[in-house]
Amino acid sequence: xxxxxxxxHILGSRQFGGADQFYVRLLRALHARxxxxxxxxxxxxxxxxxxxxxxxxxxxxxMANKWDAWSLWRIRRLVDERQPCIVQTYMGRATRLTRLxxxxxxxxxxxxxxxxxxxxxxxxxxxxxxxxxGICDYLVRSGMPANRVFHIGxxxxxxxxxxxxxxxxxxxxxDVPDEARVVFALGRLIEKKGFDELLRAWAGIPATVGGRPTxxxxxxxxxxxxxxxxxxxxxxxxNRVRWLGWQDPPDVYYxxxxxxxxxxxxxxxxxxxxxxxxxxxxxxxxxxxGALELIEEERTGVLRDIGDVSGxxxxxxxxxxxxxxxxxxxxxxxxxFLQSHFGQSAIVDAYLDLYAKLxxxxxx
Numbered sequence: 001x002x003x004x005x006x007x008x009h010i011l012g013s014r015q016f017g018g019a020d021q022f023y024v025r026l027l028r029a030l031h032a033r034x035x036x037x038x039x040x041x042x043x044x045x046x047x048x049x050x051x052x053x054x055x056x057x058x059x060x061x062x063m064a065n066k067w068d069a070w071s072l073w074r075i076r077r078l079v080d081e082r083q084p085c086i087v088q089t090y091m092g093r094a095t096r097l098t099r100l101x102x103x104x105x106x107x108x109x110x111x112x113x114x115x116x117x118x119x120x121x122x123x124x125x126x127x128x129x130x131x132x133x134g135i136c137d138y139l140v141r142s143g144m145p146a147n148r149v150f151h152i153g154x155x156x157x158x159x160x161x162x163x164x165x166x167x168x169x170x171x172x173x174x175d176v177p178d179e180a181r182v183v184f185a186l187g188r189l190i191e192k193k194g195f196d197e198l199l200r201a202w203a204g205i206p207a208t209v210g211g212r213p214t215x216x217x218x219x220x221x222x223x224x225x226x227x228x229x230x231x232x233x234x235x236x237x238x239n240r241v242r243w244l245g246w247q248d249p250p251d252v253y254y255x256x257x258x259x260x261x262x263x264x265x266x267x268x269x270x271x272x273x274x275x276x277x278x279x280x281x282x283x284x285x286x287x288x289x290g291a292l293e294l295i296e297e298e299r300t301g302v303l304r305d306i307g308d309v310s311g312x313x314x315x316x317x318x319x320x321x322x323x324x325x326x327x328x329x330x331x332x333x334x335x336x337f338l339q340s341h342f343g344q345s346a347i348v349d350a351y352l353d354l355y356a357k358l359x360x361x362x363x364x
Contacts (some may be wrong), residue, residue: 005355006036007086010075012063012093013149016046016248017188018271019113019354022131022154023090024050029155029348031056040078040094050248063093066121079104086355087363092121101125109360113154114268118142127358131269134289150354155347156338162252170252174242180213181320184257184281186250187264187273189222194222194263194286196231197309201263203235204313207321217253219244254279258327259319264288265306273301274342277334282327284315300334 006028023039024047030037031054036198041047043060051058059078062073065248080101095110110125115138121296122128125150131135136151157264162170163343176182187193202216212236218241225243232238254260260276262285267273269310272291276283283301285291285309295301302319304311319327358364 001167001357003356004034004036005086005359006084007088008038008078008081008082008084009088009090010040010042010061010064010094010098011090012042012061012071012097012253013047013091014042014045015188016050016246018154018269019091020047021050021271022113023047025155025157025344025346026053026333027056028054029344030351033348033352034043035352038082038084040075042134057264063097066093066096068097072099076101079345085359087261089125092116095125096121096248105364107355107362107364109354109358112139118144126362127354129354132290132293134293135268143151152350152354153347154269154271154274155342155344156271156278156358159254159279159345160249160251161199162255165228165360166252167216167255170256174217174244176215176217176242176256177213180215181209182215182217182257182318183316184217184219184253184276185238185263186253186323187262188248189218189224189228191224193220193222194265194306195228197265197286197307198261198263199231199235199237199241200227201312201316202241202308203237204310205316205320206319207240208319210252212295213240214320215240215242217242217244219247219250219253221246249276251279254281257281259284259316261312261316262286262288262291264290264311270294273334277331277338280328280331280335282319282322282330284312285336286321294337295334296337299330301330 006253013020027037038057041058061071061074087106089098090111108125109127110122111129113131128139129150129152133153136149140146152297196328232241260281260283267288267290286306287303297303304315
């Protein structure tokens, strides 16, 4: 669609998780299409930094907490002054603080990437987007009108790739031998991501497979970082685990990896699975919500039950012991699914089509 639709995109987070990263990706993609987008976010936040120098206008609003009356007034004033056609909010805080003026000719769309609390946060929007069918079903069960609930998935950017020099530097920095079999995991170091169970599973993997050393690379940070390092010490696997911290972009580590693992107890969509497929990696995941919606077992990935540490270890051993061709086949199948269902062009088209549909229905 060629018409420009002015839109305001509001996010109150100071994290840089999956929803935050998608906010950045979607705004960049809409801007690249010539759409008139403006980003409302917190000054100094990771998303504000990620959008710097993109040419996208940013307006900083504190959104200090869910009761921030000044931010609520400021957002209402922005809508009144700018008169966007679409006001799209991301996650609970921004949605709660966005209350359109009665005279506003705009559609408020709340985008959800998780099973968030509805009451007090979401009911006042005009329409809702869930990035999985499960979230859409949850919204309808929670009382949202089904004809205003829409499923639009995420997309991931084309991988930047990694040069030979970058790979060599990463191997040197993190002591990753050329011959090592590498498992990569990525995410915030919090309880629901299941890194404790991954470490326990890793303790069941031999130090060598097929005569090659095995290494686990974990990219991310969070409140459980110290306790997870302590657990690795207790399991006597610290010499086979590398704690990379936040890595943005993480492309070089996907390029180093032979296998990607998602050990989450709770993962509504599983952006990390999409990113791994984007790099054509074979994926092992727990049977979390996102993985069950994305993965066709044994064709596009390997699934194990949440909480089944021995099963997770078996899955890791199976993939590490597989031939290069077998791993490649699994990764290519995942990539093919990604391209057909989560390509950037298709997702951006879906957003623009939805904007036009809602504007027509609501007389904007």
